[in-house]
Amino acid sequence: MHKLLEDAPGKKALYLGNEAIARGALEAGVACATTYPGTPSSEISLALFEVSKETDLYFEYSTNEKVALEVAAAAANAGIRSLCIMKHVGVNVAADVLMTLAYVGVKAGLVIMTADDPFMFSSQNEQDNRYYGKMAGLVILEPSTPQEAKEMVGMGIELSEKLGEPVILRTTTRVNHSTAAVTLGGIPTRATEGSFTKNPFQYVTIPAVSRKLHTRLLARLTEAEKLSDESPSNFIVGSGPWGIVVNGVSFNYVRDALSELGIGDRVSVFRMGFSNPAPKKRIAEFLAGREKILVCEEGEPFMEEMVKAVAQENGVVIPIKGKAAGLFSREGEFDPALVRGVAARFFGVKDLPAARIDLSDLPEIPARPPNLCAGCPHRATFYEVKAAAGGRTLINPTDIGCYTLGVLPPLSSADFLICMGSSLGTAAGFSRFTKDKTVAFIGDSTFFHSGLPGLVNAVFNNHNFTLVILDNGTTAMTGHQPHPGVDMAEMGFSGYNRISIEEAVRGLGVKTVVVTDPYKVKKSVESIREALDAPGVSVVISRQICPLYARAVKRPRRKPFAVTDKCRNHRDCVDKLGCPAMSVVNGRVSINREQCTGCAVCAQVCPENAILPVKD
Amino acid sequence: MKPVRLIIVAVGGQGNLLAARVLGEAALSENVPVRMSEIHGMAQRGGVVESAMIFGDAESPIISDGSADVLLGFEPAETLRALNRANPETVVVTNTATLPPFTAAIGRGVYPEMEKILSLLRAKTGRVIAFDALALAREAKNPLALNMVLLGALVRTGRIPVTPEAVRRAIASETKKAFVDSNIAAFELGFEKAA
Structure with a gap:
C-alpha cells in the first residue's frame, strides 16, 4: 500500500510538504487530479x-497546464x-483558462495548486502568483507549514464549493520541499461518478452570458471578502504595539526572530x-492601536499595498x-x-551578534x-550538430529541460531561452531576420507541451530553420x-495510447524529417547535415533513451569503456564532450x-580509436 | 528544547536525503521536534545536495549562514564550500574520500589538497571529525552505506538530540530490507570511529 493511503487518523508522520498536499487531496475527497510536472x-x-x-482516483499527466x-x-x-x-510559470500557460473559468465557476470543489520558486532554484523567473488571484478574482490560500498545506487543500475544496469558484493554493519552494511531522486525518470514499446539467446561458461564455457572469463573480468576491475576514487562516499572535504582517514560510522566520530578539511581548x-x-476588516482592527507595521513577504509587495490601502x-x-x-528585497528568498x-x-x-567565519x-x-x-x-x-555545421555559426534557440544544460562549455549549444516551447517561435x-543558420533544440515532453503550435506556424509561414527534437x-x-x-x-x-513524434511531424507537413541514434556519431552527423542543408523547416528526431530512465525501467546495461595505450593525448573526448565519467589524472585521460x-560516443570521437570496451 | 541546527552537504547520489530521513524518523520516534528542508533541483546531474535539519524548539525549516551547530559533509571539498554555514563553535563531521567535480577533472579549477582542507576546517570551527567513510562503508561490505557510516559518527558527537538506539531502529524501518544489516554495520563503524 502506498504510504499516502495509510488509514491512521491522528497519527503523526514525517511528510514532505508536497506529500502533505497530496495527502490533503485524498483527505478532501479529491477524485480527479491533473498536472504537468x-x-x-x-x-x-x-x-x-x-x-x-x-485506487479509483483519476490522475493524469496532461500534455500541458492549460x-x-x-x-x-x-x-x-x-x-x-x-x-x-x-509550478508558478505553469499558470501562465493555464492563464487563458483561469481568467474565464473564474466567470464560469465550478460545481464541485476545484483547487489550483501553484508552486512559486523564489530565488529560482529550478525556474526561469520568480514571478509572484498571488497576482493571478487578484487578476482572476479568486481566493488565495497560503500555508506556512506542511501540516497547514495539507489542511488547506480541504479548506480550499470547501471554500470552492461554498463560493462556486476555483480556489488557488499558493506555495513556495520552502513549503513544498520542507519536511515536518504531519497529523493524518481520515480518507473518505471519493465521489467518482459525475453528471452535467446543461445550462448554456451559464456555461457558454458568449458576451451576453459573460457580462452576467462578471457581475456574479464580483458578488462572489464580496462574499469571499467576508470569508477572508472570518477565516481562521488569518490570525493574530500577540498584542504588542508594534505590528508585523506576514505570509507563508516567512511566518516561521518571524516567530524565531521574535523569540531570539526577545521582543515577543x-x-x-x-x-x-x-x-x-x-x-480588510481584520487588517483595520490590527492597525488600530499599532505604532508601526513591518510587512514581511517574499516576492512582490502584495500585502504591503493591501495594508497601505486599508x-x-x-x-x-x-x-x-x-x-x-535597507528592509526587504523583492528578489530571492x-x-x-x-x-x-x-x-x-x-x-x-x-540584533544578535553575527557568528561568522x-x-x-x-x-x-x-x-x-x-x-x-x-x-x-x-x-x-x-x-x-556542431560537427554537421562544419564551422558555420549557428544560432541555437533552446528550450526547457535537461538539455538546457547544453549552455555550458564545451557543448555551448544554447543561445536563447524564454519559456516552454519558445525554441520554435524564436527560431x-x-x-x-539573420543570415546565420538557426538550429533549435526541444525535448520530447516539451515538444508535446507547447512545441506543436510553433511547428505548425513554422510550416505555414514557410520559415527556414532546423528543429532538433531530443527524444x-x-x-x-x-x-x-x-x-x-x-x-x-x-x-x-x-x-494508454502512444503518439509517434515522427508521424506527428510528418503529419504537420514537414518534408525533411530524419531520425538519428545519437550514439551512432558518423551516421547522425550525415543525417543532420542533410537536414541543415534542406530549405524550409527540417526536423531531426534524435532518439536515444535517457540513461537514468533506462536504469529505472531495467533496460540491459552496456559494457563500460576504457582508454587504452593507443591514446596520443589529443583529448578530443574531454575537450569536445565534457562527459563527467572522464577525468584527467596525471596528464592522462581516464x-x-x-x-x-x-x-x-567518446570512442567514436577519438582520432586514434584508443577508447575500447572494457575486457572482463 | 534549545534548537540544534544541522547542515548536511553531499554530491547527488551519495545518499544524504536518506540519511536525513532516517535521522528525522529517529527524532520523531523520540518526540523530538524536527523540521527539515532540502534543495536538490538537479541532484541527479552531479550537483550539490543540501539538507537542513532543525531539532528542538524552532519554527524555521532552513538555516541561515553562520547558524549551523553541526556540519556534516559527505565530500571534503563540499564540506569546505559549506563553511559559510558554520561558525567558530560548529562541530564538523566530514568524509575525506574525494569526489572531484568534473570541472577539476577536465582542468577547470584545482581540487584543494586534503591537508589544506582539514587544516582550514580545524582552524575555523570548534571541532572536526574527519575520516575515510568510504573505506568504512566498504569494510561493512556496502560502499553505498557511506551515508550510514557518517550518520554513526554524527550521532557519536552527542550534538544531535537523538539516541543511537532510535537511529538503529530508523535504519531498520526506513532502509531497504536487503541492506539493513550492512547499513547497521556501517553505522556502528562510523559510531566507533568518532569515539
Missing part, C-alpha cells in the same frame, strides 16, 4: 500518480472534486493565510514598510537571520555545476514522468568505470 510541485503529482494505480486545468474544470463542473497542480503578528480577497481608507497614518532599501536583521533594524532593537583565505574550490549525466544522449546530439524570428523517451528533468510519446506499458501502466554507461 514542474519543480517545486512535482512530488505532489508523483505521489498521486502512484496512488491512482491502487489542458490540465481544462480537464479539471470540466470534472469540477460535472460534480467531481478536483485538484490541478503546476512588544510585537503582534498578523499571519495572513487567506490573502485574496484582502481581510490604512488610507481608515485614516491611519503610522509607518507601514516592507519592500524598501528570505531566511531566518535576514528576517531577524530587518525586524531588529525596523523596530530599533539590537572569516572565509577570505579559503582556496578557490572548483565549481560543481549540474551537468548532463555520463552517457546522456543530448551531449552526443550537441556534438553532432522563426531569428531565421527570418529521450521521458520527461527527464522533473523525475521521469511520462508524456504522450512514452511507452506506458514499460512503466507498468495499461490503457574513464570512471562505475559512471560510464557504455554509450561509446
Whole structure:
C-alpha cells in the first residue's frame, strides 16, 4: 500500500510538504487530479500518480497546464472534486483558462495548486502568483507549514464549493520541499461518478452570458471578502504595539526572530493565510492601536499595498514598510537571520551578534555545476550538430529541460531561452531576420507541451530553420514522468495510447524529417547535415533513451569503456564532450568505470580509436 | 528544547536525503521536534545536495549562514564550500574520500589538497571529525552505506538530540530490507570511529 493511503487518523508522520498536499487531496475527497510536472510541485503529482494505480482516483499527466486545468474544470463542473497542480510559470500557460473559468465557476470543489520558486532554484523567473488571484478574482490560500498545506487543500475544496469558484493554493519552494511531522486525518470514499446539467446561458461564455457572469463573480468576491475576514487562516499572535504582517514560510522566520530578539511581548503578528480577497476588516482592527507595521513577504509587495490601502481608507497614518532599501528585497528568498536583521533594524532593537567565519583565505574550490549525466544522449546530439555545421555559426534557440544544460562549455549549444516551447517561435524570428543558420533544440515532453503550435506556424509561414527534437523517451528533468510519446506499458501502466513524434511531424507537413541514434556519431552527423542543408523547416528526431530512465525501467546495461595505450593525448573526448565519467589524472585521460554507461560516443570521437570496451 | 541546527552537504547520489530521513524518523520516534528542508533541483546531474535539519524548539525549516551547530559533509571539498554555514563553535563531521567535480577533472579549477582542507576546517570551527567513510562503508561490505557510516559518527558527537538506539531502529524501518544489516554495520563503524 502506498504510504499516502495509510488509514491512521491522528497519527503523526514525517511528510514532505508536497506529500502533505497530496495527502490533503485524498483527505478532501479529491477524485480527479491533473498536472504537468514542474519543480517545486512535482512530488505532489508523483505521489498521486502512484496512488491512482491502487485506487479509483483519476490522475493524469496532461500534455500541458492549460489542458490540465481544462480537464479539471470540466470534472469540477460535472460534480467531481478536483485538484490541478503546476509550478508558478505553469499558470501562465493555464492563464487563458483561469481568467474565464473564474466567470464560469465550478460545481464541485476545484483547487489550483501553484508552486512559486523564489530565488529560482529550478525556474526561469520568480514571478509572484498571488497576482493571478487578484487578476482572476479568486481566493488565495497560503500555508506556512506542511501540516497547514495539507489542511488547506480541504479548506480550499470547501471554500470552492461554498463560493462556486476555483480556489488557488499558493506555495513556495520552502513549503513544498520542507519536511515536518504531519497529523493524518481520515480518507473518505471519493465521489467518482459525475453528471452535467446543461445550462448554456451559464456555461457558454458568449458576451451576453459573460457580462452576467462578471457581475456574479464580483458578488462572489464580496462574499469571499467576508470569508477572508472570518477565516481562521488569518490570525493574530500577540498584542504588542508594534505590528508585523506576514505570509507563508516567512511566518516561521518571524516567530524565531521574535523569540531570539526577545521582543515577543512588544510585537503582534498578523499571519495572513487567506490573502485574496484582502481581510480588510481584520487588517483595520490590527492597525488600530499599532505604532508601526513591518510587512514581511517574499516576492512582490502584495500585502504591503493591501495594508497601505486599508490604512488610507481608515485614516491611519503610522509607518507601514516592507519592500524598501535597507528592509526587504523583492528578489530571492528570505531566511531566518535576514528576517531577524530587518525586524531588529525596523523596530530599533539590537540584533544578535553575527557568528561568522572569516572565509577570505579559503582556496578557490572548483565549481560543481549540474551537468548532463555520463552517457546522456543530448551531449552526443550537441556534438553532432556542431560537427554537421562544419564551422558555420549557428544560432541555437533552446528550450526547457535537461538539455538546457547544453549552455555550458564545451557543448555551448544554447543561445536563447524564454519559456516552454519558445525554441520554435524564436527560431522563426531569428531565421527570418539573420543570415546565420538557426538550429533549435526541444525535448520530447516539451515538444508535446507547447512545441506543436510553433511547428505548425513554422510550416505555414514557410520559415527556414532546423528543429532538433531530443527524444529521450521521458520527461527527464522533473523525475521521469511520462508524456504522450512514452511507452506506458514499460512503466507498468495499461490503457494508454502512444503518439509517434515522427508521424506527428510528418503529419504537420514537414518534408525533411530524419531520425538519428545519437550514439551512432558518423551516421547522425550525415543525417543532420542533410537536414541543415534542406530549405524550409527540417526536423531531426534524435532518439536515444535517457540513461537514468533506462536504469529505472531495467533496460540491459552496456559494457563500460576504457582508454587504452593507443591514446596520443589529443583529448578530443574531454575537450569536445565534457562527459563527467572522464577525468584527467596525471596528464592522462581516464574513464570512471562505475559512471560510464557504455554509450561509446567518446570512442567514436577519438582520432586514434584508443577508447575500447572494457575486457572482463 | 534549545534548537540544534544541522547542515548536511553531499554530491547527488551519495545518499544524504536518506540519511536525513532516517535521522528525522529517529527524532520523531523520540518526540523530538524536527523540521527539515532540502534543495536538490538537479541532484541527479552531479550537483550539490543540501539538507537542513532543525531539532528542538524552532519554527524555521532552513538555516541561515553562520547558524549551523553541526556540519556534516559527505565530500571534503563540499564540506569546505559549506563553511559559510558554520561558525567558530560548529562541530564538523566530514568524509575525506574525494569526489572531484568534473570541472577539476577536465582542468577547470584545482581540487584543494586534503591537508589544506582539514587544516582550514580545524582552524575555523570548534571541532572536526574527519575520516575515510568510504573505506568504512566498504569494510561493512556496502560502499553505498557511506551515508550510514557518517550518520554513526554524527550521532557519536552527542550534538544531535537523538539516541543511537532510535537511529538503529530508523535504519531498520526506513532502509531497504536487503541492506539493513550492512547499513547497521556501517553505522556502528562510523559510531566507533568518532569515539
